[in-house]
Amino acid sequence: MPSPLIELRHIKKYFAGVKALDDVSLTIQPGEIHCLAGENGSGKSTIIKIISGVYEPTEGEILFSGVPARGLTPISAISHGVQVIFQDFSLFGNLTVSENLALSSELSSGRHLVNWKHVRDVARQAVESLNVKLDLDAELGTLPTSGQQLVAIARALMSNPRLLIMDEPTTALTRREVEVLFRLVRELQGRGIAILFVSHKMREMLEISEQITVLRNGRVVGSGPREQWDELSITRAMIGHDPSAETYHWQPPAEPMPPRMELKGVSLAGGYSDISFALQPGEIVGLSGLLGSGRTELAMTLFGMCPSYSGTIRIDGQDVRLANVQEAIAHGVAYVPEDRLHEGLFLTQSIDHNLLACSYARLARSGLIDFAEAGRQADGMVREMQIVAPSGDRPVMQLSGGNQQRVVIGRWLMSDARLLVLNGPTVGVDVGSKAGIHAKIRELVRRSHIAVLMISDDVPELVQNCSRIVLMHRGGLVDDFPTADVTESAVADKLKALT
Amino acid sequence: MSDRFDLRRLVNHDANLVQLVVLTVVIFALMTALSPEKFLRAYNFESMTFLAPELGLLSIAMMLSMITGGIDLSVIGVGNLAGILAGLFFHAMGGTHGPALAGLGGGIIAIGVAIAIGTGLIAGFINGVLITKLHITPILATIGTAQLYVGICLVLTGGPAVVGFPNGWDAIGNTKLFGLALPLLLFLAVAALTAVLLTRTPLGINLMLIGTNARAALFAGIRSGRAVLVSYVMSGALASIAGILLSGRVNAAKADYGTSYLLEAVLVAVLGGTNPSGGKATVLGVVLALTALMLLSSGFQLMRFSNFLVDFIWGSFLLIVITINAFRNRG
Amino acid sequence: MSALLKRSETVIFLVLLAAVIITGLLNPAAWQLSNIFSLLRANVITGIMALGVLVVMISGGIDISVPYFAMAAMYVTILGMLKTDYAGIFLPFVVSTAIGLALGGLNAFFVHTVRMIPMIVTLGTGTMVRGFLLGVIGTSNINRDQMPGQLIDFASTALVKMQAPDGSTIELSAMVLIYVALALVVHFILAHTMIGRGLYAMGGDREAARRAGFNVRRITWFAYCLSGALAGFAGLLYVSMSWLANPRDLAGTEMDLLAAVVLGGASIFGGRGSVLGTMLGVFMLVLVNNSLIILHVSTTWQRVAVGLIVITACAVTAWRDRRAAAA
Structure with a gap:
């Protein structure tokens, strides 16, 4: 039997005493499509960085074709045939496609002058070898994400890699683009290139991989051929226990109340059309759909960021016009964005400032903020949301992902939100905190009659927390069903059917 | 949030302030040691209190624009325009020289002040609109308006200075009140007001949050455009007050007075701990930086160093301090 | 065709063309050869300094120390020449350029190693160098009689010399040729060398440039040193052409340089800009001043006009960028 392409043996990696990888062993055969699965923080990206020579393992060894590689650096990793396509592609939006393709190789050839003919030839060859069509003279920034990804792949292939690592490659792609990508991946496999596919999307892993290795808290908790796995077993391996069977059941309020929010024939040019559904007080409704289904645009509309919508939106029985963010907030709509670091948090500011960000106007007495009261309210919210922090004046960046998310949700609870739109409420939150955040959301809803619209791709999350799930596809609302009597796999099947 | 003054917490919290005090x-x-008999004279400190407020006001104006990650390069133009417009108004009321001009009454002076500050408000508003409504990068917008405002000064005056202001106006820049220079009192009042605004009002906190992360501010429902606009209007108003003090002190206004203040205002703001990328600024830091630099330059001037050499020292000072800060933050 | 129309160079060229035509229709004097020659000559100094600012801006930085470096390099060189009674031309330009280059290195150090915002760094170095020049080295003007004659002779070289109908001589300064040559060199660097492409790559995405294997430290040093060197060269050429070495000159022109480069389509955020665009931007500023004179508008309006042009150009660019982002 030939020796494996790459073999990690008992790799340990510590960061300032914190264990990131604990005794990880991993084998990738030539030409195999291997999937590395795990929650955020499970150690996936640390493994990528060790294989590509960015980090040096604290213990353990790496073998390429059976030969141990000592002191691996990014350059020597490349010479061993390892290429990584990062999530952000590391491309230049202000340069042309051909330059993006050829610059690295021109650089490594030690040239000082650019031979434009050579650049174009190299680029044309790279693109032709992928059997795709790309305008070589287009500025990269003008291409869609899928096109930029093709350029990134083409660039990686130029150094004739034997292992191509793709970090969450499907995140920003539509379903159709994912299919194109998978066709390409299989074709590369046909050329003998091994692919290490890093993902947390169950469906995609099962669709493309031959081997699946699951990581949890820096350890390998399961590894084996595709046939051994199904969604349940992967989930179980990833989170460490059976997905909880607990679900949320909506109790209609004792006294009849108008729907918290009601949409009638709401449309947005270029986003979605003719959306109608309602959220009752105390209800958690899940909203899912593929990227490009219009779900994000719908959420943005509810938060007043797409004022050009048409149709009727009613909140607590009143017709409202959500013309801007302030208007939406005034009507009790709150939005927790998916990209917490860039859209949710003021990282260098204190926990208190982050919690109170939209409350200061309310806390002002004749123009001046009542800081005693502000402090009391912030402390109260820290307790209420069970945020673990030594004190409220610490910068919020010192908190863990789960606690940070509690801060962002807490911010809106302080402003008397009545409709909470949560976009990816637990993206990037570790498994333990995830359950805690879910419990908190359910408790809030049960207690205070706020309604929650939960946008998520995470089927267990939706099924466990929502009383109903609404599916969007290509800008339309295609399904609306209660979760009481569906299983997670049935929901996953419904989602999979949306192509 | 305890109100008790805790030195250790202050030290941990704002090493920059402590560094400035030291x-x-x-x-x-140092200055006392080098020339005690000259440096410690009351006259020396008194003249500083008449000079420093102009730069101080401009530095606070600069800081206000830097809180949200911007910059206001038009402050000097605004200040001079304010002084020139007021001067032309006085000349229209009392002639270009002579006792009629010198003796213009309090009401007229008040209108002059209103014209000057109004100029600052309008100029700041224009900056704010260009930045928040037309979405021009602050540095480019204020380079453009700096040219525009200086240009208007030149068009109005044809180049030479507007000389001769009423006595009442000159008094703003030259008299003492309660034994202290009026400009100093004005400056301290403005500084205190700005400090309260920045730390205790929703607008101030919002500006700080916008400067930290403009996108998150948008998603937190903060009216960013309006807050940023107001900060530039305030910057313009402060610049015009500086213009009043300057024209009052020298009894003249000109298109290119105080041009070296632009660099100095940025230096004072940055030395005072303002983060030019936004999100961090304290009035106290700016006042301390101003004090340190005024002591430094007056000390060197007493030792017969030229003004230019003082510029050199200021520039090197800025570079040394940012270098120290950079290495301190890294280590 | 539409791609050509979208380029900022095309837009500014069309605006320039319209301005030239309108001025010429209002006052035919604008189209006289003598006026065109003096227009071209007026581009030289601002143009050379703007090339340096362009390179820095493409790399994602900003350089407002240029005029101060120019004056420092020039003044030290001239003083040295007077002290040593040196009578050459070539060596002084090398010295002045080298001084500028060294000062540019100072910027590069603070920008790269200290990681401070370029605007603040170059403000600091500019202030410092100017203070040192005027406070330590000297403030006195060196006028025509004291100026090294060979520099003046050199800068007076004419490329074309002819008799105007009214008997006066009109000539095109050969310095225009130097400007064009330097522009070609910078264009070559930007478009045809790896370090030039590295400037664009770094200005586009510094981290990605590092990952792609560019040496970002070297690129930063290159940008600021080139800018300093061009400043040093332009400084000496400026006094040779104006017959007067005043160390206080050019103060404040850093804003004009930025305006010219931005007018020429360079992005203040880095990664975009071209030599042709910058040359057109410089020409635009020169033309505004010239046209106002030709049209007998008081020169006091110059600044107002420049301010309005800068604001309009930036507003249009911002609007176009936002529309492109929305589409």
């Missing part, structure tokens, strides 16, 4: 004390001691 710096000020060291400079003071």
